[in-house]
Amino acid sequence: MAKTQRRKASKKEIILQKAAIMFREKGFSATSMRDLAESVGIEAASLYNHIRSKNEILEAICFGVANRFTANMEIIEAAALSSIQKVETLLRFHIRQMVEHYEEVYVSDREWKHLSEPYLSNFQNQRRSYRKRFAAIIEQGIQRKEIKNIDAPTAVLIILHAISGIESWHRSKEKINAEELENNMVVIMIDGLRKTV
Amino acid sequence: MAKTQRRKASKKEIILQKAAIMFREKGFSATSMRDLAESVGIEAASLYNHIRSKNEILEAICFGVANRFTANMEIIEAAALSSIQKVETLLRFHIRQMVEHYEEVYVSDREWKHLSEPYLSNFQNQRRSYRKRFAAIIEQGIQRKEIKNIDAPTAVLIILHAISGIESWHRSKEKINAEELENNMVVIMIDGLRKTV
DNA sequence: ACTTCATAATAACATTCATTAGTTAAATGC
């Protein structure tokens, strides 16, 4: 008996959920509408009472995730925090999103290539913009001498991809708990592996 | 006999090369044998004079890459280096492989899921083993107090995924040069973002 | 009870898929 009484998910939401799971497992292209229908419990053609096309499903997943990240970026940018704190907050947000909304975030990250125009270009632009804003925060940290004089875009791509590694953690057997994972990642990214004496 | 085999292999190599490019661009499942044949310059059916199946292509790419990494791991493990130096050497090897053999390494990293048994299990085992050996090096560094007391498997997945971020670098317009990239990555991973005063 | 409406199933569609069979022309080996 679940203590949280959450709203009963609509059929479309169920389809999106199941699709996210299958797209992660097998990839967008290798997942057929018949596969998806079976996991939902209906016939393939019946899916089209709820969604317009296979691509629309991917669009819903990708932009759902992207918009959450963009919204968060706006909050962080406006916050009264040091640059290092901003980076850490962003980092923690990414990790939590990856832990809590694993399937969708993963799919958004790996399968966006299969979006069709104009969604593909939209998504790429949104993603590029996000990275630039992330890099700008790091750049500011460098100017304020909080952050080492490294190439900001490189730092961003390291951080973003490092986070996507949580995928491996998510599936591993002997996993440390989520909080520990988060703290470990923050320590490594912010202060590095080397022990300072 | 040797001559004809070499000739055959060279055409096969062209196919593998083109396949790696297309598998990276569109993914394994979204790349058809007709697509591939066109990029090679022959008819789809003619591909089968050189390869046994679409899956065999993926197997060749994935295990080619995996074996190179495994071979390198053996060398590093036997080397007389501090743990931090070993990590740095591994890191630099990964980065160079990603820079120099971009397509294959990328495909091996993202498309191995589409391997079929028994290759799939083999690949997963090899990958798991590699990560364990990497983690063991970090673990040793922690015991020798060269490396912070962090969770070694987490560090490994951060490192490995951070490197796969080079994919973004590889395609970016305003890219810094490869050497700079390598040094930036090493600094960030080993010593972190924060400036120490 | 009758109508409406959402959602299911069935059947079919035009493509596209990886792959096989059979053939041909050129290159290679003896």
Add this chain to the structure above:
DNA sequence: GCATTTAACTAATGAATGTTATTATGAAGT
């Protein structure tokens, strides 16, 4: 110069693809 091999082609295979049109079902609203 003949036999063999290599590697290209065309044609065709059956299966699977996303999607549409049509029909059936069952609940809700009046």
